Amino acid sequence: MTTLTTRTAAAPTTPAPETAKPKRRGAHWAAIAFVIPLVLYLLLFYAYPLVQNLTMSLHRFDRGTFISGGAPFVGLEIYRAVFAHPQFWTIVWQTTVFTAVSLAFQYLIGLTIAVFFHRGGFRLAAPLRGMFLVPWLLPVIVSGTTWQWMMNPDAGLLNSFLGLFGADPVWWLSADNALMSVAIANIWLGIPFNLVILYSGLQGIPKELYEAASMDGATPWQQFWRITLPMLRPVTLITLLLGLVYTLKVVDIIWIMTMGTGTSQTLATWAYGMSVGKGASGVIRYSEASAVGTILLLAALAFGLIYIAAQRKQEH
């Protein structure tokens, strides 16, 4: 798979094939014909919705004007209102905590398991590694409802488990604990993703390095710190940046477990809640939802561009 991924990077910039000269003009038009559906598709189903989202954030839309179409242009007034919202900075902070905690634990756990499987060479390694992918492939609503039930305060499994040690039941999904609980579920969801990339990164480290190190008497622990981690740095950077972009926009796992109530409200669930008029909002607020969405988009793109730059640098 490593060859495949490196080729992905090079693909869009592949030089033109050496087609026979007289055919060139024909080839040119053929290329356009093959690509045109994709271009139209991207314009209609990516560019247009993005423009529409921006337009909605600059006009005052509500249920009435949404249907009648007479929403007045208000410039940046909605953005001003969003920034001035009493909860705005709290939500930005919660989004930051959710993202940082999710990334840190997903990475650490994913790396531990990847290293364990990588240095393994034991019989069950391959099938069990496959099993680890399951949570990643299931619909999030399936995992979300299951976690919600396990975190049920009086009949949930987590509290029964804590009870074995005499601990008091935890109100996992209450306003104060909601952020921790959705982060736990989200970490669980993200482990397979981290495991797979880090595992393929580990496979890219030349075996000779480890052989030379063990001949020099380096312990496995030293080998991990002196070889594995430094060699894995580029993959780590890519994993974390991509994870960051993905985690910023997470809605479903949070929404299904808590509807973004209490501390579990993030920019993404806030925008989603206002767009459907549920959760903390209770009323549909298209314009505010679009404005928060645009802020979220800008944040995701900022980190996304860093990711692209890092990826480019890695190839050269």
Place this chain on the structure above:
Amino acid sequence: MSRTWWKNPIALVMTALMLFPLYWMLNVSFTKRESIRGGDLAPVDFTFDHYAVVFRDQLPYLGTSLVIGVGTVVLTLAIAAPASFALASMAVPGGRFIGFALIVAQMVPAVVMSLGLYSIYNTVGLLDTLPGLILADSTIAVPFAVLLLTAFMAGIPRELLQAAQIDGASHWRTFRSIVLPVSRNAIITSALFAFLWAWSDFIFASTLNREGGLLRPITMGIYNYIGAQNQEWGPMMATAVVASIPAAVLLVVAQKYVAAGVTAGAVKN
């Protein structure tokens, strides 16, 4: 016995811990209503009742999900495969920009897409329709599929394509009779993920297809239970189990394609 045999039990325990929530879902789905809150580690009070409820209430949603999944696969491949061929082996004007746009497209939050699409669909009448939802779901898969297929097709030996051209085959013919069959694996991987993402979609279904009645996917069938006054955990978990079947089946019969897709999707560029 090899020196690393002791890793087997440790790996088993780790996997069991990781998959425990799914075991718990199965456990609850087979436990009688009155015993669910007891929290037994195995379905002692065994019943199939919850599954009977699923087959009574959820079949239309499952059918809808199937249609949406297949529709998304067909649409995604129809757009992605020809474009990928051109991007991989022809001089496409603006090809580099298209590649860049596809990477950026994958970073757009689904909330933003759903808001924009909602407003557009409201005007053109695509709200609460299957084609509307298929089009929306395909936006998750098309950029991924193009990047994956382009990468794969760029690896097809030039000589193969040139030989076809010398034989007088048109570009379309080369694409259909050589490129498509050779790219079979990458096409299967793209199709598989397009299906899984469409099957799993929650955001688009809950915004663009809110009033769709029975023409809503299975994710909304589960969501109905969450919204209910009195949460029925048995049927809810049984529905969740049934909704997990496609992923489970695909993992068993197509694990190599899944792994390929995860890696490519992860390090996609």
